[in-house]
Amino acid sequence: MEGMTVIVKTIASWVKILIFVFGIYIILFGHLTPGGGFAGGVILASSYVLLMLAFGRKFVEQNLPLSLASKLDCIGAFLFALIAVLGLVYGGVFFVNFLYQKYLPGQPLELISAGTIPLSNIAIGLKVGASLFLVIFALSVCCKDLRYKDAKAESASNSSANKKE
Amino acid sequence: MPYALCFLLFMIGLYCAVVKKNMVKIVIGIMVMEYAVNLFLIMLGFRAGGEAPILDRTHLDAQTGQIASSFISHVVDPLPQALVLTAIVISLGSLALMISICIRTYSRYGTFDITEIRRLKG
Amino acid sequence: MTEFYILMVFMIIAAIIAVETKNLLSSVICVGAIGFGGSLMFLFLRAPDIAITQIVVEVLGLILLIRATISRDLTFITGDREFFGTVISVVVVFVIFLAGVRVFETLPEFGTPIFAQTPGAASQTYIEKGLEETGAANLVASVILDFRAYDTLGEATVLFTSIIGATVILLYKSRKRLEESD
Numbered sequence: 001m002e003g004m005t006v007i008v009k010t011i012a013s014w015v016k017i018l019i020f021v022f023g024i025y026i027i028l029f030g031h032l033t034p035g036g037g038f039a040g041g042v043i044l045a046s047s048y049v050l051l052m053l054a055f056g057r058k059f060v061e062q063n064l065p066l067s068l069a070s071k072l073d074c075i076g077a078f079l080f081a082l083i084a085v086l087g088l089v090y091g092g093v094f095f096v097n098f099l100y101q102k103y104l105p106g107q108p109l110e111l112i113s114a115g116t117i118p119l120s121n122i123a124i125g126l127k128v129g130a131s132l133f134l135v136i137f138a139l140s141v142c143c144k145d146l147r148y149k150d151a152k153a154e155s156a157s158n159s160s161a162n163k164k165e
Numbered sequence: 166m167p168y169a170l171c172f173l174l175f176m177i178g179l180y181c182a183v184v185k186k187n188m189v190k191i192v193i194g195i196m197v198m199e200y201a202v203n204l205f206l207i208m209l210g211f212r213a214g215g216e217a218p219i220l221d222r223t224h225l226d227a228q229t230g231q232i233a234s235s236f237i238s239h240v241v242d243p244l245p246q247a248l249v250l251t252a253i254v255i256s257l258g259s260l261a262l263m264i265s266i267c268i269r270t271y272s273r274y275g276t277f278d279i280t281e282i283r284r285l286k287g
Numbered sequence: 288m289t290e291f292y293i294l295m296v297f298m299i300i301a302a303i304i305a306v307e308t309k310n311l312l313s314s315v316i317c318v319g320a321i322g323f324g325g326s327l328m329f330l331f332l333r334a335p336d337i338a339i340t341q342i343v344v345e346v347l348g349l350i351l352l353i354r355a356t357i358s359r360d361l362t363f364i365t366g367d368r369e370f371f372g373t374v375i376s377v378v379v380v381f382v383i384f385l386a387g388v389r390v391f392e393t394l395p396e397f398g399t400p401i402f403a404q405t406p407g408a409a410s411q412t413y414i415e416k417g418l419e420e421t422g423a424a425n426l427v428a429s430v431i432l433d434f435r436a437y438d439t440l441g442e443a444t445v446l447f448t449s450i451i452g453a454t455v456i457l458l459y460k461s462r463k464r465l466e467e468s469d
Contacts, residue, residue: 026339034219034335036431038254042343049350069336071374084440091288095436114423117432120439122234127443128254131450132347135261139354140455143170168391172297174302176384181306184376189311189356193318196348197302200325203341207332210410213398217333218426220418237414240426241333242400244410247430249337251442257344258449264355265453 012054019047027125027163031114037121041128046131057140069134076127083116083123167208175201188267188277195263198255203249208256218243290331311356319349336427352379 027040052060059152084095091098100106100115107113178201181194216239224236267277274282298321305317322345329338393402402408413430423429431439 023449024292025230029426030275031428034217034425034427035248035339036336036428038250039336039340039343042254042347046343046347065179073447073450077443080440080443084436095440097338097421097433106419106422109220109424114421114429115433117421117423117428120436121428122430124439124443128446131446132257132333133262135450135453136350136354138454138457139261139265139351142265153460166364167291167295167397168394170292170321170396171297172384172387172391174295174299176322176380177299177302179398180376180380183380184373188351189312190306192352193305193314196318197305198320199296200321203337204325204328207310207329209333209394209399210413211332211398212400212403215333218414219335220424220426224304224466232415232418240414242402243413243426243430244402246334246427247435248438250340250427250431251438253337253340255346255442255449257348257388258446258453260348260351262449262456263454264351265456268355269456269459 003059004054008054011050012050016047019027019043019050023047023125023129027121028118030094030121031117032109032111037124038128040121041125042131044050044125045132049136050138057137061136064133066134066137069130069137073127073130073134076123076125076130079101080120085122087116090117102135166269167240171201171205174204185225186278186280188270188279191261191279192260194205196256196260198253203252203256206245206252210245212239212241215239215241220248245256291328293332294324294328298328312353314355315349315352318352319345322348336425 023040023043025040026043027037030040030070036087048060048064051063060142076140079160087096087098088094091101099119100113104115104116108119111118175198177192178197181197183194185191185194216236218240220232220236224233225231241260271277272284276282294377301317301320301324305314305321308314322341326336326338326342326345329335329341395404400410402410413434417426417429418424421429421433423433
């Protein structure tokens with residue numbers, strides 16, 4: 001898909017930074033205020049979708065290629081499973097909050113508190129953001145060359161071949 | 166009474182998913198059903214005159230650090246909210262899968278109509 | 288309580304328009320209106336986490352739906368509908384609706400949650416012991432990431448699998464084109 005006019009491009013390049021920082025804020029403070037990993041990840045993906053709609057697909061492909069987004073997605077899922085397995089190694093039970101109970105309690109209502117909950121939020125936010133960007137990018141790439149006319153020509157040739165037999 | 170209105174929304178989505186012939190309309194019917202179910206689950210945990218389940222400095226005692234008992238008796242249920250949070254994001258993933266199937270079927274057969282697809286073989 | 292009724296009637300009218308109209312673009316916009324009304328309902332039902340998530344997910348869902356419908360040749364639905372099948376479906380849906388409304392009389396009244404009536408419910412433990420056992424001020428985050436973290440692991444797996452499925456279907460090159468490019 002191609003980009004839009006100059007006005008849209010200028011405003012999108014300013015607003016994109018604000019949306020990105022807002023998404024990171026919602027992820028990091030997920031254990032103190034409403035939000036969490038899922039909402040923050042979707043906001044991160046939507047900042048890149050804004051860039052794709054305003055500037056065109058080829059500009060975003062140089063910025064964040066498809067293979068890098070796919071690798072970030074897998075890294076996020078792997079980090080989440082790693083936190084669970086570390087709970088088994090250090091705490092004795094799968095998925096226990098080992099940082100809060102043993103090593104680093106922290107003060108309640110501060111940023112550094114609640115053990116592994118902020119780390120899980122970061123892993124989930126990374127995973128959800130990269131996945132949704134991947135899907136919307138794949139939607140804009142697909143089916144550029146296979147159009148309705150090709151399908152109709154195929155079915156016409158098929159029916160004429162059937163009539164001959 | 167609000168439960169009955171939520172169930173009516175679910176029935177409208179079910180009617181659309183069963184009767185219509187266009188593929189995108191079927192997808193829209195499934196989405197309306199998902200909205201209705203999430204709304205019903207949150208309505209189950211509502212307390213009249215309640216507060217959101219987020220703790221603040223005003224809810225804790227200054228010396229002991231205990232939660233004030235007026236908060237415990239006024240808070241809404243946090244458990245349905247936790248389950249609906251993941252359900253909303255899963256509905257986005259399944260919408261992406263349904264739309265990709267619709268686009269592939271359109272590029273192969275040239276129509277969104279499901280009765281036409283049954284007749285064109287090969 | 289009146290705001291609940293107003294928002295529910297708005298959502299039902301938008302749903303009826305989305306189902307019955309012949310223009311695909313209008314029905315996609317009405318689905319957006321249902322999602323927006325739902326987000327406001329969540330805000331009035333004291334669930335701010337869910338309201339944030341619902342509105343951003345609904346915006347991305349609208350982008351997906353519009354991408355599927357607006358660049359195709361057919362945006363108007365044509366063809367006749369079968370009369371007999373439609374009447375039978377409407378009658379069956381109406382009977383299910385009448386039977387389902389009777390079930391709601393067994394639920395507790397709207398405004399009293401279930402954990403206030405049954406002692407020893409799980410939510411009571413999550414509220415009282417949430418801050419000491421996990422240290423998180425957001426009780427919903429402590430439920431999804433500490434008390435019930437298995438459900439979050441399952442959800443991450445489902446999202447991963449569905450996105451992989453959608454990407455494979457969309458980026459699939461047929462064998463003829465691969466042979467031509469070689």
